[in-house]
Amino acid sequence: MAPASLLRRIRFTLLSILCFVFVLYAIPRPLLGKPTSALTRDARARYPEAQTRVVDEPVNVVPEFVHNTSLAGHELKEQLVLLDQLFLLMTNITKPCRKLVRQGGKLCRGKLDGDKKLCLDPFVRPTSNSCLVYSFGIGYDFSFDAAMGKYGCQVFSFDDDSAHALLDRNPFPRVKFLRFRLAAGRGVKVERSYNPATKSEYIYLYRPLDNIMYLLGHSTANVDVLKIDVDGPEWEIFEDSIFKTDVLERTKQLSMEIHLGVFLDPHLDTGLPLSQTLQKYTRVLRGLEDRGFHLTHHEPNLFHPKYVQFANRTFNACYEVLFVNTHLKKMDTNDHAELQDKFYNEIEFSL
The missing domain is CATH 1.20.5 (Single alpha-helices involved in coiled-coils or other helix-helix interfaces)
Known part of the structure; x- marks a missing residue:
């Protein structure tokens, strides 16, 4: 016994x-944690050049990209002010979330990757079994999309390269995968890529967000979660395309991975081009703020960290952020009519 x-x-x-x-x-x-105090936009505009590190990164980090700021000359002071204002916009919580949850993600090498945060507070949480999610830039990780499908949302996932043609059209319940990319402009764009090794050509199709929603029958629908993880072009996508539509007025939550790609160039021109890029970064984040989007969560990407040293600043060049919309304009009830695969094949390749 x-x-x-x-x-x-x-x-x-x-x-x-x-x-x-x-x-x-x-x-x-x-997720536990005490949010930082909110600052008004006027306070940020008057924010002086910081004398301390702009983000709370580990002190023993060895930067992968170290830039010679002596080349910046008289523009360096302005660039540091812009950089500090940018990090305030990226890290200052202006709308704390009481119930912040993780959706998706996979453990690899002891670290979690691919997870996205979601706010379940009243008025911004997705309504189970009647919610709509648009997910751009999935790579090959459907964990977030599958989690939102399990939550009860109708999920439309987007990405495209030659290997994506092998993926299932319906990888998980309530998840539909389509092969095209988000356009950084107002028109439909075709891009051709030739592989000399295989002597084959691949055609990429880019569509603006409002065009995609129109084709899928969601031109007046509310979007519960808009997820954008496109590895860099997010700034142009917002400024040159999404900001020129009314889609954000109907979007409850915006989950985005921010890439400060300008600092990942080892031959960075620290003159006027850098100043113009930093101005664009801050312009986009302030554009979101002007449209009622408030930051509710931020964290550096520690799975693929790319640390940068610029003057006396050391920071990660990639951040996960979550915004919630306080000016939501409710439109038609979401109608998730099931469409045949033939329809998706047509919009993937039609011009």
């Missing part, structure tokens, strides 16, 4: 450990 009893105890202990790991890493849960 003793060995059987011991066996039961060991089995019970192992099951308890597995349950704990599942709860810790698989089930979305509130």
Whole structure:
């Protein structure tokens, strides 16, 4: 009897450990943390050049990109002010979320990657079984999309390269995958790529967001979550396309990965081009603020960290941010009519 009893105890202990790991890493849960105090836009405009580090990064980080700021000359002071204002816009919580949860993500090398945060507070949380999610830039990780489908949302996922042609059109319940990219402009764009090794050509199709929503029958629908992770062009996508539409007026939450790509050039021109790029970065974030979007969460990407040293600033060049819309304009009730694959094939390749 003793060995059987011991066996039961060991089995019970192992099951308890597995349950704990599942709860810790698989089930979305509130994230703890005290939000920073809000600053008005006027205060940010008057914000002087900071004398300290702009972000709270580990002090033992070895920057991968170290830029010679002596080339910036008289423009350096203005660039540092712009950089500090940019990080205020990226990291200053102006709308704390009481119930912030993680959706999706996979553990790799002991770190979580691909997860996105979602706010479940009243008035901004997606309504289960009647919500709409647009997810751009999935790579090959559907974990966020699958989690939102399980939550009860109709999810439309987008990305495109030659390998995406092999992916299932319906990878998970309530998730539909389409092969085209988000355009950084107002027109439909075709881009051709030739592979000399295989002697083959691949055609990329780019569409503006409002054009995509029109084709899918969502031209007047509310978007519960708009996720954009496109590895750099997000600034142009907003300024040259999305800001010229009314889509954001109907979007509850915006989950985005921000890339400060200008600093990832080892031959960075620290003169006027850098100043213009920093101005564009801050312009886009202030444009979101002007449209009622308030920052509710931010964190550096520590799975693929790219640390930069610019003057006395050391920071990560990639951040995950979540905004919630306080000026939501409610439109028609979302209608998720099931469309045939033939329809998706047509809009993927039609011009």
